[in-house]
Amino acid sequence: MRLSLPAALCLASTVASFAVDDHPWRAPSSSDHRSPCPLLNSLANHGFLPRSGRNIxxxxLIGALSASINLDPSVAEGPTALALTTSKTGNPDTFDLDNLxxxxxxxxxxxxxxxDTVFGDNSSLNLTIWNETKSFFDGETISVSEAGKARIxxxxxxxxxxxxxSLLEGDQQSSLFETAFYLIVFGNGTEARTSWVNIFFEQERLPYAEGYTPAATPIxxxxxxxxxxxxxxVP
Incomplete structure (x- = not known):
């Protein structure tokens, strides 16, 4: 059954107010660092991470993921450890977003x-590629089937x-997690709200103003x- 626009995905105004008032979205400046990951860029754009994208x-990072989308800290530990292995800051305990x-x-x-890296810029949003992905999203919500077919x-x-x-085993897992992630964060794991997913990828913004609230229980x-x-x- 398709997810309706409503109650379950509509927000608690107090949470939305917190996000909008305390973590307003701001586009990065030319000197701010950003990454290939729209989530981490969104967290920096909202100030959950340093807006400069430096020395994180x-x-x-673990605190920002918990505060913004209610990702359980235990889930964030693995990606955080990987992020630190890319560090070029001179301090192995910090990384800049563009190190990713x-x-x-x-x-x-x-x-x-x-x-893909071989074509040069692997960090910025590529609208041609994103338009290919979202061409599979026909309605107000994105199903697991639609998301899976877009990934394939x-x-x-x-x-x-x-x-x-190349898409080695670890890369394949990352690819699956990325799709699963937006289905969970912007929906219920079965369907996600299309408009919220579009905002996230295209603006690198968490759609608090449109009604998004973090999951009630940690992911x-x-x-x-x-x-x-x-x-x-998905076949």
Whole structure:
């Protein structure tokens, strides 16, 4: 059954007010650092992370993910540790968002919204690629099937034009988690609100003003694994 626009996804005004008032969205300046990850960029644009995108500690990243989308700290520990391995700040305990451009750590081929590294800019939103992805999203909500088919199409498109295409086991897991993630954060794990997903990818903004609120209970690894499995099963 399609998710209706309503009650379950509408917000608690107090939470929305907190997000809008205390963490207003602001576009990055030309000197701010950003990454291939729209979520981390959104957190910096809202000030959950340093708006400069520089010298981010593990504590800051884990805390930002918890405060903004209610991701359980235990789930954030793995990606945070990976992020620190890309550090070029001179301090192994911090990283800049653009350090995440390094291919094969967190960034990978067949992104839903970025070009592959071999073509140059693997960090900025690529509207041609994103338009291909969202062409599978026909209604007010995105189903697991639609999300899964969009992901498969990106993999096939990337493989067809990238002479160095690679999607190793770890990359495949990251790819599945990325799709599962927006289904959970902007929906219920079964369907996500299309307009919120578009805002997130295109503006690198959490759609608090449109009614988004974080999950009432922390997002756990079991939930991510369950939804990722459903995405992987899409033919």
């Amino acid at each position: 500690t593990s504590e800051e 451009d390094q291919h094969g750590v967190i960034e990978h081929d067949a992104s839903l919204s970025r070009a 199409a990106r993999i096939r498109s990337s493989a067809a034009i990238n002479p160095q295409f 756990m690894i079991e939930t991510l694994l369950d939804v990722a499995g459903k995405v992987a099963a």
